[in-house]
Amino acid sequence: MDLKLDHHSKDGIEIVDVEGEIDVYTAPRLRELLIELVNSRYYQLVVNMEKVEFLDSTGLGVLVGGLKRVRAHDGSLDLVCTQERILKIFRITGLTKVFGIHDTVDEAIAARRSEK
Amino acid sequence: MDLKLDHHSKDGIEIVDVEGEIDVYTAPRLRELLIELVNSRYYQLVVNMEKVEFLDSTGLGVLVGGLKRVRAHDGSLDLVCTQERILKIFRITGLTKVFGIHDTVDEAIAARRSEK
Amino acid sequence: MATVELSFTPLPAHVRTARLVATAVARRSGVDESLLDEVRLAVGEACSRAVEEHQLHCPAEPVRLALSDMADRFEVEVTDNCAPDSAKVTGVGQESKSTGAGVAAMEPGLGFAVIAGLADNVEISETAAGTSIRMSWPSAGVVR
Amino acid sequence: MATVELSFTPLPAHVRTARLVATAVARRSGVDESLLDEVRLAVGEACSRAVEEHQLHCPAEPVRLALSDMADRFEVEVTDNCAPDSAKVTGVGQESKSTGAGVAAMEPGLGFAVIAGLADNVEISETAAGTSIRMSWPSAGVVR
Ligand SMILES: Nc1ncnc2c1ncn2[C@@H]1O[C@H](COP(=O)(O)OP(=O)(O)O)[C@@H](O)[C@H]1O
Ligand SMILES: Nc1ncnc2c1ncn2[C@@H]1O[C@H](COP(=O)(O)OP(=O)(O)O)[C@@H](O)[C@H]1O
Numbered sequence: 001m002d003l004k005l006d007h008h009s010k011d012g013i014e015i016v017d018v019e020g021e022i023d024v025y026t027a028p029r030l031r032e033l034l035i036e037l038v039n040s041r042y043y044q045l046v047v048n049m050e051k052v053e054f055l056d057s058t059g060l061g062v063l064v065g066g067l068k069r070v071r072a073h074d075g076s077l078d079l080v081c082t083q084e085r086i087l088k089i090f091r092i093t094g095l096t097k098v099f100g101i102h103d104t105v106d107e108a109i110a111a112r113r114s115e116k
Numbered sequence: 117m118d119l120k121l122d123h124h125s126k127d128g129i130e131i132v133d134v135e136g137e138i139d140v141y142t143a144p145r146l147r148e149l150l151i152e153l154v155n156s157r158y159y160q161l162v163v164n165m166e167k168v169e170f171l172d173s174t175g176l177g178v179l180v181g182g183l184k185r186v187r188a189h190d191g192s193l194d195l196v197c198t199q200e201r202i203l204k205i206f207r208i209t210g211l212t213k214v215f216g217i218h219d220t221v222d223e224a225i226a227a228r229r230s231e232k
Numbered sequence: 233m234a235t236v237e238l239s240f241t242p243l244p245a246h247v248r249t250a251r252l253v254a255t256a257v258a259r260r261s262g263v264d265e266s267l268l269d270e271v272r273l274a275v276g277e278a279c280s281r282a283v284e285e286h287q288l289h290c291p292a293e294p295v296r297l298a299l300s301d302m303a304d305r306f307e308v309e310v311t312d313n314c315a316p317d318s319a320k321v322t323g324v325g326q327e328s329k330s331t332g333a334g335v336a337a338m339e340p341g342l343g344f345a346v347i348a349g350l351a352d353n354v355e356i357s358e359t360a361a362g363t364s365i366r367m368s369w370p371s372a373g374v375v376r
Numbered sequence: 377m378a379t380v381e382l383s384f385t386p387l388p389a390h391v392r393t394a395r396l397v398a399t400a401v402a403r404r405s406g407v408d409e410s411l412l413d414e415v416r417l418a419v420g421e422a423c424s425r426a427v428e429e430h431q432l433h434c435p436a437e438p439v440r441l442a443l444s445d446m447a448d449r450f451e452v453e454v455t456d457n458c459a460p461d462s463a464k465v466t467g468v469g470q471e472s473k474s475t476g477a478g479v480a481a482m483e484p485g486l487g488f489a490v491i492a493g494l495a496d497n498v499e500i501s502e503t504a505a506g507t508s509i510r511m512s513w514p515s516a517g518v519v520r
C-alpha cells in the first residue's frame with residue numbers, strides 16, 4: 001500500500017493523518033508535507049499514525065526532522081500511535097523519549113493544551 | 117494461498133473441491149488425490165474449481181492426466197468453473213474441447229447422468 | 233540493463249517467489265492491472281519450464297529471471313543455464329522421467345501454449361549458455 | 377549456496393520488491409509468522425542503506441540481496457558493491473548531500489539501530505568489493 005496523507009486543523013493544532021507505508025520510497029512525500037506546514041506557520045502538529053502499516057528508519061528520520069523544524073519555532077510535534085509493531089520501532093531506536101506518543105488525537109491535543 | 121483439497125460423494129459421483137493455487141508446487145498433491153480416487157475405483161469425477169485462485173500448465177496437465185486415467189475405466193472427469201480468468205487458460209490451450217465444463221456441481225452431475 | 237534480477241535454485245517453491253516478484257515489479261512499472269494476471273501466469277510457466285530443465289540437467293545451477301523497465305514496455309527474460317538440446321523447447325511441460333513425482337505437467341507443449349497465449353510478445357532463443365524466453369507487455373512507462 | 381538472490385538497480389522502489397521477496401522466502405523457509413515483520417523491516421533497512429550508498433558512489437551497479445535456507449536458520453545478506461570507505465558504516469541513514477530530495481533519513485545511525493534491534497544475529501563486514509550486512513533468524517528448517 002502506498003502512502004496517503006491528509007491534514008486538518010483541530011483546536012488550533014494541525015492534525016496530519018498518515019495511512020499506508022512510510023518507507024524509503026514514500027517518506028519524501030511526508031517530509032515535503034511537514035516542511036510545507038511549517039512554512040505555512042503551523043508549528044503545533046499532531047501526526048496520527050493509527051493507519052500506518054509500515055514504518056522504517058527513513059520515516060523515523062522524517063518525523064525527527066519535522067520535530068526539529070517545529071521546535072525551531074517553539075512548536076511541537078506529537079504522535080498518535082497504539083500499534084505495538086510501530087511502537088516497537090520507536091522503542092528500539094530510543095525515540096519514545098523524544099516524541100510525545102498518545103493513544104488518541106484528543107489525548108494528544110489535551111496534553112499539548114495543558115502544557116501551554 | 118496454498119492448495120486445499122476435499123472430496124465427497126454425491127449421487128454416485130465423486131466431487132473433488134479444490135481451493136487455492138494449483139501450480140508447479142502444489143499440483144503433485146492434486147495428482148496424488150486423483151490417482152488415489154481412481155485406485156479406490158471412483159471413476160466418475162467432478163472437479164469443482166470455483167475456489168481456484170491460480171492455475172498453471174502443471175495443473176492443467178494433472179487434470180488431463182486424471183481424465184486419461186478415468187477414461188481407461190470408461191469413467192469421466194468433468195469440471196465446474198465459471199471464473200473467466202481460469203476459463204481463459206483452458207481456452208488458450210484448447211482444453212475447453214477436452215473437458216466438459218459446467219456452471220455448477222448439480223449441472224455437472226445432471227449432464228453426466230443424462231448421458232448414461 | 234535489467235531493473236531487477238532474481239536467481240534461484242531450481243525448486244518449484246521458488247517459482248512462486250518468481251511470480252510474486254514479477255507481478256510486483258510489473259505493477260510498479262506501470263503495466264495495467266488487467267494484464268498482471270497474464271504476467272503472473274506467463275512468468276510462472278517460463279520459470280516452471282526452466283526449473284524442470286535444471287532439475288534434469290544442472291540442479292546445482294540457479295535459474296535466472298530478469299525484469300526490465302523499457303520506455304513503454306515491461307520485459308521479462310527467463311534463462312536456463314543448461315547446455316542446449318534440440319528436444320528441449322518442444323519438451324515443455326512434458327512428464328519428466330527423472331523427477332518422476334510431479335514437477336512436470338503431463339501434456340507436451342501446454343506450458344508454451346499458455347505463454348504464447350498470454351504474452352504480448354514472445355521470443356525464444358537457444359544460446360550456448362542455455363535457453364532464454366523473452367516476453368513483454370505494454371506499460372505506462374517508468375512511474376517513479 | 378544462496379537459495380534466492382535478487383539484484384536491483386539502486387532505486388527506493390526496489391527496496392519494496394526486496395522486502396516482499398525476503399518476507400515470502402522467509403515464510404516459505406519456516407521462519408515463524410511472528411518474526412516476519414522483523415525480517416521485512418530489517419531487510420528494508422539494509423537495502424535502503426545499500427541503495428543510498430550506490431546512489432552516492434556507484435549508481436550503475438546493482439544492489440545484491442541473498443537469501444539462504446540453512447538447517448535451522450534463515451540467512452539474509454545485503455551487499456553493496458561500492459569500494460569501502462571508513463565513514464560508510466556509521467553514515468547509515470544520514471542526510472545524503474548529493475541525492476538531496478530524500479532517499480536518506482535525517483538521523484545518523486537510525487537504520488543500524490533498527491537492524492540491530494531486530495535481527496537475531498547481525499554481522500557487518502567491509503571487503504574490497506563493498507560492505508556486506510548479514511543477518512539471520514531462527515527457522516523451522518527447510519519445509520519443502
Ligand atoms: N510495486 C511494488 N513493488 C514491490 N513491492 C511492493 C510493491 N507494492 C507493494 N510492495 C510491497 O509488498 C508488500 C505488500 O504490499 P501491499 O501494497 O500491502 O499489497 P499488494 O500486494 O496489493 O501491492 C509491502 O511490504 C510492500 O512494500
Ligand atoms: N511462500 C511464498 N513464497 C513465494 N511466493 C509466494 C509464497 N506464498 C505465496 N506466494 C505467491 O504470492 C502470491 C500471493 O500469495 P497469497 O498466498 O495469495 O498471499 P500471501 O502474501 O498472504 O502469501 C501468489 O501469487 C503466490 O504464488
